Amino acid sequence: MKKKSIFNSLLTIPLMGAFLALGFSSCSDDEGRVPDIPTPNIVEIADATPQFSTLVAAVQTAGLIETLSSPGPFTVFAPTNDAFETFLTENNLTADQLLANPNLGTILTYHVVGASVPSSAVGPGSVNTVADLPFFISEAPNGNLWINGNTRIIDTDINASNGIIHVLDNVITPPTQNIAEIAIAATEAETPEFTQLVAALVRAELAGAFTGGFEDNFTVFAPTDAAFEELYTALGVGGVDEIPLETLTNVLLYHVVPARAFSQDLREGAELPTLLEDATLTVNLSALQINESGLVADMLNIHATNGVIHVIDSVLLP
Numbered sequence: 001m002k003k004k005s006i007f008n009s010l011l012t013i014p015l016m017g018a019f020l021a022l023g024f025s026s027c028s029d030d031e032g033r034v035p036d037i038p039t040p041n042i043v044e045i046a047d048a049t050p051q052f053s054t055l056v057a058a059v060q061t062a063g064l065i066e067t068l069s070s071p072g073p074f075t076v077f078a079p080t081n082d083a084f085e086t087f088l089t090e091n092n093l094t095a096d097q098l099l100a101n102p103n104l105g106t107i108l109t110y111h112v113v114g115a116s117v118p119s120s121a122v123g124p125g126s127v128n129t130v131a132d133l134p135f136f137i138s139e140a141p142n143g144n145l146w147i148n149g150n151t152r153i154i155d156t157d158i159n160a161s162n163g164i165i166h167v168l169d170n171v172i173t174p175p176t177q178n179i180a181e182i183a184i185a186a187t188e189a190e191t192p193e194f195t196q197l198v199a200a201l202v203r204a205e206l207a208g209a210f211t212g213g214f215e216d217n218f219t220v221f222a223p224t225d226a227a228f229e230e231l232y233t234a235l236g237v238g239g240v241d242e243i244p245l246e247t248l249t250n251v252l253l254y255h256v257v258p259a260r261a262f263s264q265d266l267r268e269g270a271e272l273p274t275l276l277e278d279a280t281l282t283v284n285l286s287a288l289q290i291n292e293s294g295l296v297a298d299m300l301n302i303h304a305t306n307g308v309i310h311v312i313d314s315v316l317l318p
Helices: 008-025 042-047 050-061 065-069 081-090 095-099 104-109 179-187 195-203 225-235 245-253
Strands: 074-079 125-128 134-139 145-147 151-160 163-168 218-223 271-273 280-284 302-304 307-312
Touching: 042 050, 042 065, 042 074, 042 151, 042 163, 050 065, 050 074, 050 081, 050 095, 050 104, 074 081, 081 095, 179 195, 179 218, 179 302, 179 307, 195 218, 195 225, 195 245, 218 225
Parallel strands: 074 163, 218 307
Antiparallel strands: 125 134, 134 145, 145 151, 151 163, 271 280, 302 307
């Protein structure tokens, strides 16, 4: 038997009212006038749209039906069912595991802005959410808008009585670790990475500079361990401890841009300032390179609270 929608009862009352109004109007001067039908709210639109059925189930589980049915206004960046499937696959989760996540409410409210924001007002930059955590919009060279470097806005301006819906092709989640924590965690993974980068940061006493939160904005082009090994060979040294400290510090500062730049923010031929004074990096999108170092395509846009990491295959030298 088809399960009755939890919103049927919400829709029944206004529909009955409409029929009664139509009946009485037959005796009035407005005979034959078609009654105004109220615009449905965000929840009603989502419930009536098959591609949002997973989102509706999540909103119901998180106890957010009443909130998103209130006057608002709200702007909801709404993942489709396919978007949820993509997210679950990427994170090796089942739908039941997602719905049981104690942070489900935060994940969902991270998709909601407490204002009515039409597509004409959506542009690059930080956007605060009802979860009181920001997400970051980037505009790709082709004009597409992305959130946090991994989610594209694929449809816009579905108008509701209490706000607007824009449609996403993935689920967005707020970062929970800073750049230093992400790098350290990678050194402890089953297949370790960034062991040499972390060792270099520690020796140069720079690790603490990358432990901040959303108030900081860095882009780190992070060389792989293999990239550092190639550098050691070229320099004829055995590791970071044999590189002069001033040289090592300058090399590390040259890998950091003082802005949160996702891959979609990069432009062909752009000169990026770095933390090394008067030293810039050159973007070569056609070759997917920063200077002569290749960007690792499947390791871009690693989002941290204080910025973003892009992995590169050789060490950048000033």
